[in-house]
Amino acid sequence: MRMLSSLRRGLSVALASLMIAAGLCLIAPIALAETYTIKMGSDSGNLAFQPATLSVKHGDVVQWVNNKLPPHNMMIDGAKLPDVSAELISSLSHSQLMVKPGDSFQVTIPDALPAGEYAYFCAPHRGAGMAGKLVVTG
Numbered sequence: 001m002r003m004l005s006s007l008r009r010g011l012s013v014a015l016a017s018l019m020i021a022a023g024l025c026l027i028a029p030i031a032l033a034e035t036y037t038i039k040m041g042s043d044s045g046n047l048a049f050q051p052a053t054l055s056v057k058h059g060d061v062v063q064w065v066n067n068k069l070p071p072h073n074m075m076i077d078g079a080k081l082p083d084v085s086a087e088l089i090s091s092l093s094h095s096q097l098m099v100k101p102g103d104s105f106q107v108t109i110p111d112a113l114p115a116g117e118y119a120y121f122c123a124p125h126r127g128a129g130m131a132g133k134l135v136v137t138g
């Protein structure tokens with residue numbers, strides 16, 4: 001009888017440990033995703049994205065926020081990405097102009113996006129060199 005009850009206790013400890021481990025697995029992927037902010041128009045008043053280069057992983061969220069000298073937008077430079085579908089590139093781009101200070105949009109880096117470098121530019125200020133780069137590390 002005593003053996004049976006200690007076996008039961010052992011089983012409930014094992015079950016509880018399993019449930020905790022399963023719970024951690026559910027939480028882990030959410031905790032790993034990061035959210036980043038890129039300013040459109042630098043603090044010093046230049047036509048630039050700040051930071052100009054950002055490393056991201058699948059599932060990360062990147063938010064572009066109007067800072068200085070609007071209007072701005074964010075167009076992925078598809079010409080430099082012959083192996084990535086035009087549909088995927090346009091789903092990442094944000095052609096709508098952000099006009100007011102503080103206007104923002106965000107993009108979640110999709111799993112379907114191959115690791116690599118993704119150059120982008122601001123359409124109204126492309127001639128002035130307003131460009132940035134996302135480095136997707138997987």
Ligand SMILES: [Cu+2]
Nearest residue numbers: 071072122125
């Ligand atoms: Cu711009």
